[in-house]
Amino acid sequence: MQFLVSRYNPESDEAPHLQSFEIETWRGMMLRDALLEIKRQDESFAFRHSCGEGVCGSDAVNVNGSNRLACITAVADLKAPVTVRPLPGRPIVRDLVVDMSQFYAQYRAVTPWLVRKDPMPEQEIRQSPAERARLDGLYECILCGCCSTACPSFWWNPDKFHGPQALLTAWRFLADSRDQATEERLDALEGPYRLFRCHTIMNCVEVCPKGLNPTRAIGHIKQLMLGHAI
Amino acid sequence: MTLARRRFDALIIGAGGAGLNAALQLADSDFRVAVVSKVFPTRSHTVAAQGGVNAALANVLPDNWHWHMFDTVKGSDWLGDQDAIEYMCREAIPTVYELEHAGVPFSRLDNGKIYQRAFGGQSQNFGGPQAARTCAAADRTGHAILHTLYQQNLRARTHFFDEYFAIDLIRDDEGAILGALVLEIENGEPLLIEAKATVLATGGCGQVFRTTSNAHINTGDGMAMALRAGIPLMDMEFFQFHPTGIAGKGMLITEGVRGEGGYLINKDGERFMERYAPNAKDLASRDVVSRAIVTEVKEGRGCGPNGDHVLLKLDHLGEEIINQRLPGIRETGRIFAGVDAAKEPLPVFPTAHYAMGGIPTDRFGRVLVPHGTGEEVVPGLYAAGECACVSVHGANRLGGNSLLDILVFGRAAGLDLREQLGRHHRPLDEASVEQAMARLNRWDRKGDGPTVRELRDAFRKAMEDHAGVFRTEEIMSEGLEQLRALREELDAVCLRDHSRIFNTARIEALELENLVDCGMAIAVSALARRESRGAHSRPDYPERDDVNWMKHTLYFREGDRLDYKPVHTRPLTVESFPPKERVY
Numbered sequence: 001m002q003f004l005v006s007r008y009n010p011e012s013d014e015a016p017h018l019q020s021f022e023i024e025t026w027r028g029m030m031l032r033d034a035l036l037e038i039k040r041q042d043e044s045f046a047f048r049h050s051c052g053e054g055v056c057g058s059d060a061v062n063v064n065g066s067n068r069l070a071c072i073t074a075v076a077d078l079k080a081p082v083t084v085r086p087l088p089g090r091p092i093v094r095d096l097v098v099d100m101s102q103f104y105a106q107y108r109a110v111t112p113w114l115v116r117k118d119p120m121p122e123q124e125i126r127q128s129p130a131e132r133a134r135l136d137g138l139y140e141c142i143l144c145g146c147c148s149t150a151c152p153s154f155w156w157n158p159d160k161f162h163g164p165q166a167l168l169t170a171w172r173f174l175a176d177s178r179d180q181a182t183e184e185r186l187d188a189l190e191g192p193y194r195l196f197r198c199h200t201i202m203n204c205v206e207v208c209p210k211g212l213n214p215t216r217a218i219g220h221i222k223q224l225m226l227g228h229a230i
Numbered sequence: 231m232t233l234a235r236r237r238f239d240a241l242i243i244g245a246g247g248a249g250l251n252a253a254l255q256l257a258d259s260d261f262r263v264a265v266v267s268k269v270f271p272t273r274s275h276t277v278a279a280q281g282g283v284n285a286a287l288a289n290v291l292p293d294n295w296h297w298h299m300f301d302t303v304k305g306s307d308w309l310g311d312q313d314a315i316e317y318m319c320r321e322a323i324p325t326v327y328e329l330e331h332a333g334v335p336f337s338r339l340d341n342g343k344i345y346q347r348a349f350g351g352q353s354q355n356f357g358g359p360q361a362a363r364t365c366a367a368a369d370r371t372g373h374a375i376l377h378t379l380y381q382q383n384l385r386a387r388t389h390f391f392d393e394y395f396a397i398d399l400i401r402d403d404e405g406a407i408l409g410a411l412v413l414e415i416e417n418g419e420p421l422l423i424e425a426k427a428t429v430l431a432t433g434g435c436g437q438v439f440r441t442t443s444n445a446h447i448n449t450g451d452g453m454a455m456a457l458r459a460g461i462p463l464m465d466m467e468f469f470q471f472h473p474t475g476i477a478g479k480g481m482l483i484t485e486g487v488r489g490e491g492g493y494l495i496n497k498d499g500e501r502f503m504e505r506y507a508p509n510a511k512d513l514a515s516r517d518v519v520s521r522a523i524v525t526e527v528k529e530g531r532g533c534g535p536n537g538d539h540v541l542l543k544l545d546h547l548g549e550e551i552i553n554q555r556l557p558g559i560r561e562t563g564r565i566f567a568g569v570d571a572a573k574e575p576l577p578v579f580p581t582a583h584y585a586m587g588g589i590p591t592d593r594f595g596r597v598l599v600p601h602g603t604g605e606e607v608v609p610g611l612y613a614a615g616e617c618a619c620v621s622v623h624g625a626n627r628l629g630g631n632s633l634l635d636i637l638v639f640g641r642a643a644g645l646d647l648r649e650q651l652g653r654h655h656r657p658l659d660e661a662s663v664e665q666a667m668a669r670l671n672r673w674d675r676k677g678d679g680p681t682v683r684e685l686r687d688a689f690r691k692a693m694e695d696h697a698g699v700f701r702t703e704e705i706m707s708e709g710l711e712q713l714r715a716l717r718e719e720l721d722a723v724c725l726r727d728h729s730r731i732f733n734t735a736r737i738e739a740l741e742l743e744n745l746v747d748c749g750m751a752i753a754v755s756a757l758a759r760r761e762s763r764g765a766h767s768r769p770d771y772p773e774r775d776d777v778n779w780m781k782h783t784l785y786f787r788e789g790d791r792l793d794y795k796p797v798h799t800r801p802l803t804v805e806s807f808p809p810k811e812r813v814y
Contacts, residue, residue: 011729028479028566040683043735044727048269051445053481053562055373056273072565093416094732104270113381114333123287124330126342132335139335139367139374143272178333 001025002081003034005045008092016092018083025075032059032071035084035096047096054209057142060087060149061096067146069209087149089158102158103145106166111188114173115181131177138172138217140210141165147204147214153197160193164204164214167195171217174224186221186228195221233663234421238264238389239651241409241425243396243452245271247372247633248615248640249431250379252595255644257386261651264423266391266412268447268737271380275433275445276636279372280484280558281349282364283329283637284630285322289343290362292354295319298363300807302631305351305515306624307764308780308809309465311798314593314620318631321638326365329637334378336367337555347555348489351515351628351814360513364630369484369558372633394421395737396451398666399428399459399611402659405599406609407459411666415737418730420670422663426651427610429643430456430589430597431636434616435748437741439582439698440690443475443482449741450748452617456589457747458669461599461608462784462793464619465587466748467756468765470627471699473519475581476566477539483559483578485629488512490555492544494523495575496531502540507814514814517626517765520580524699527579534577541575548572580699585748586627586765587755588619590784595643600784600793610656612647614639621782624797625764673739679722682739689716689742693749697756702770706757713753717746751785758792759783776809 001023008016021038032049039045047070049059054072061070062085064078075082090098116125148154148163162170170189173179189195195218204214240256242249245267256263267274286293298319303310330336330344337345344365352361367374383390393415400408400422409424432452436444453463473494474483488494493512496502506522507514514522523540526532533541544552544559549572552560556571563571590598590605595612598605615636622635696709720743727735761775762768784793799806 009729010731028568039734043681043683043725043738044729044733046732046734050269050273050447051275051278053278054565055370055558056269056275056277056445058269058273074565097732100270108384113385114331114378116331120331123327124336124342124344127338128342129338129340132338135335139377140370142277142373143270173333176333176335 001075003038004081004083005038005096006085007095009044009094029075030071031063031073031075031078034075035070046094055142057144060144060146061085062087067150067207069144069146072209087145089149089155100145103148103163103165106148106162107143107169110162110166110170111181111185112169112173114176114179116178117180125178127177134175135172137212138168138175141168141212142210144209146207146209150203150207152201152203153199157193157197161197162194164218167198167221168212168214168217171221174221186225189221189225234419235424236264236421237424237655238262239425240264240427240429240647241266241423242429242431243410244274244431244433244615246274246276246431246433246615247375247379247636249429250376250383251637251640252429252431252614252644253388254379254382254386255641256647257383257388259648262389264389264391264425265383266394266396266410266423268393268395268415270392271390272377274376275448276372276376278445278482279633280369280482281486281489282347282366282371282630283326283375283633284349284363284628285326285365285634286319286363287323287326287344287346287365289339290346293361293363295323296804297354297356297361298322300356301351301353302622302628303807304357304812305626305628307626307774307812308776309621309624309763309782309797311621312801312806313798314622316801316804317593318622318634318638322634325637325641329375329378332378332382334367334374336365347486348513349629350485350488350510350513350519364486364489366486369486369556375633395740396455397670397740399455400659400662400666401459402656402662404609405460406656407611408656408658411663413670416732418733420667424655424658426655427612427647429595430611430613430617431615431640432617434585435745436582436585438690438693438745438749438752440694441475441480442582443472443480444582449744451741451744452613453588454744454747456597456613457751457787460788461589461597462786463587463751464590464782464784465621465755466585466751466785467759467783468586468625469582469752470516470584470586470765471520471580472583473516473523473580474542474578476562477534477577477579479566480581481562481566482581482583483542483562483576485516487542487544487556487559490551491547492542495541495543496526497533497537498531502526502531510814515626516629517767518814520699521767523580539577539579542578543575544571545573545575584627584632585616586619586623586625588617589613591618591620593620593642594646595639596646600795605795612643614643625766673725673736674728675724676728677724679724680719682723682725682735682742685716685719685723686742686745689713689746689749692716693752697753699767701756701766701768706753710753710757713749717750720746747787750790754790754792755783755785780809
């Protein structure tokens with residue numbers, strides 16, 4: 001099977017280019033396995049990866065035009081030649097490795113931790129199964145970056161628009177019955193960019209490898225904000 | 231070119247649960263803390279822990295920490311240190327509450343308390359009925375905990391050095407640890423981080439085996455750094471093979487599946503665990519279940535066209551329970567085995583999973599080395615988590631006790647450091663810095679020797695074939711010869727890629743050196759131990775031998791030397807649990 005992978009070494013290349021590799025595939029082969037085969041042929045090929053089972057979020061890449069996790073993408077489901085590029089819109093460090101610092105900065109900007117003002121109880125803070133169920137589809141995010149780097153609004157304003165990942169996280173804490181910073185969280189999302197640059201394009205929903213729905217989370221925040229303004 | 235230098239109160243190497251919980255205690259007390267991680271923190275392998283963390287909260291069934299302690303001592307096949315185990319089981323309770331307060335989205339019971347499930351090796355009343363002690367966030371507990379700890383460290387303004395690889399510890403003539411030399415992966419520049427104390431929290435070394443549940447990053451970096459600093463590794467022959475990895479691939483299927491009511495069957499559809507463990511059945515300890523599976527396959531009762539695995543049945547639990555409690559497992563089964571676990575059983579076989587051994591520490595996380603007839607603390611060095619050996623797991627770890635270990639002892643190290651951190655840094659030892667630089671610069675050597683990949687593949691295969699689930703003198707001696715030959719070859723290995731920017735080939739070369747050191751520790755320690763205990767199973771010495779072998783192994787890198795030290799059989803406050811026959 002033919003793979004066209006994006007190569008760029010800033011020490012020797014002026015611009016990224018595609019390089020072709022012929023890889024023997026096997027039943028059950030994942031894209032990550034194919035990338036490892038390429039690395040076997042050429043050790044200078046660089047990409048991030050670790051757990052190999054879709055939980056660490058290291059190996060997000062753009063495959064045939066769509067952002068995916070290499071380790072849970074079956075090669076058999078891909079059309080040859082398979083074109084593998086780095087996540088779009090981020091500065092390329094080398095080959096498939098991109099600089100994700102702006103993505104992480106947006107995550108940090110939404111106060112991504114539980115804020116509790118009351119004194120802590122001796123045991124757990126009680127939470128009903130229904131209240132806990134509100135966190136399903138939110139807490140599972142693995143910070144792979146597939147969503148935000150597929151979002152046109154994030155491409156244009158990665159410094160000002162939080163992007164789908166960070167907004168999903170914002171809603172994860174707003175939705176948590178234990179959190180006591182709703183007012184502050186909503187205030188911090190005011191303004192034309194941080195939240196409101198989302199134009200409901202829904203690329204994020206389409207690409208999320210964990211099946212999460214940042215657009216819906218953003219809708220929930222907007223709704224809450226409306227109530228908040230009145 | 232001058233070497234860039236930074237100074238911190240504490241340096242923590244590794245950003246999994248142990249490292250982040252240590253960092254959090256310190257950062258919350260306004261110490262300057264640096265956390266160095268070769269991957270972005272939430273990529274650390276804690277993220278992959280599924281089933282949960284043990285604590286005797288008694289939310290579902292009656293429980294107390296003393297029963298938890300008994301189960302852990304028994305699970306360890308009496309090789310665990312009972313003082314450390316008592317400490318861990320007592321601290322489990324406040325530790326889990328602290329995590330919940332920090333935001334971990336635990337699953338809940340109708341009364342709003344944390345959901346707890348049954349796991350292997352758990353009992354009420356010192357060996358009585360099954361207990362339910364494992365606190366879970368669906369089957370993504372490690373993910374939930376790791377992300378929460380990272381978030382809390384962001385709040386506490388911990389200094390993160392993301393994608394920096396630790397080369398070696400820096401130490402002075404007295405053996406005190408002064409910090410570490412690290413490498414910024416993105417630009418290939420070395421950086422010296424000086425610290426009053428250094429915590430090794432680098433996780434396990436499961437990549438020494440070819441088929442493993444462990445991530446690519448689990449290369450025993452901290453264990454090997456300790457070895458190179460002259461510190462021994464303890465009990466490395468005890469390596470856990472998790473009973474249920476996806477057959478032929480190794481991805482983990484949590485013990486929680488069996489905790490929720492799933493069970494194993496052979497090709498005849500027989501629930502074979504009833505024969506091996508009449509009481510606990512599928513929830514016997516992991517070493518027992520792994521050996522049972524391998525025996526079934528060896529004796530011709532394996533499933534599939536090659537008869538090389540068994541089946542894990544859970545479809546009878548119903549789609550609703552599976553989606554609610556085991557959603558990640560259903561996803562993993564679909565992707566890697568092509569099986570919908572809600573409809574069909576999953577093909578499983580044991581997979582290399584967890585190092586019970588590691589860097590010897592006391593229950594405060596302080597690293598210990600032999601001194602005269604006793605032991606002494608290495609000044610300025612701590613270790614916690616899978617890279618450390620306290621020892622709470624002894625010869626076999628219970629499911630749900632690994633998240634507990636990293637959290638309790640990461641926290642303990644942080645708390646002890648808060649008391650111990652002095653006012654000043656010790657003077658730097660330049661010779662030690664040069665030595666660490668030499669380790670890095672060795673990979674600038676050019677030539678056409680073997681590649682890193684070739685040697686790595688050969689080493690991992692030799693480990694799998696000769697230091698796996700069943701170990702005989704013959705298999706292991708032959709393996710040790712092969713491993714020694716491969717170690718010799720390491721010196722001739724050359725990189726083809728000598729670039730600076732994000733050179734992953736160079737990182738893999740440094741990791742290979744670490745893997746070889748850890749693999750040798752396992753192989754040498756295993757050959758010497760002539761008994762069967764916990765995960766160390768010798769068909770040629772099938773019995774546990776408490777007279778000669780109820781002791782901890784210490785492996786030193788120099789000359790592959792072994793030493794031994796006694797097990798702490800005396801707990802902190804309660805009566806000792808004397809050794810007895812271990813049946814489930």
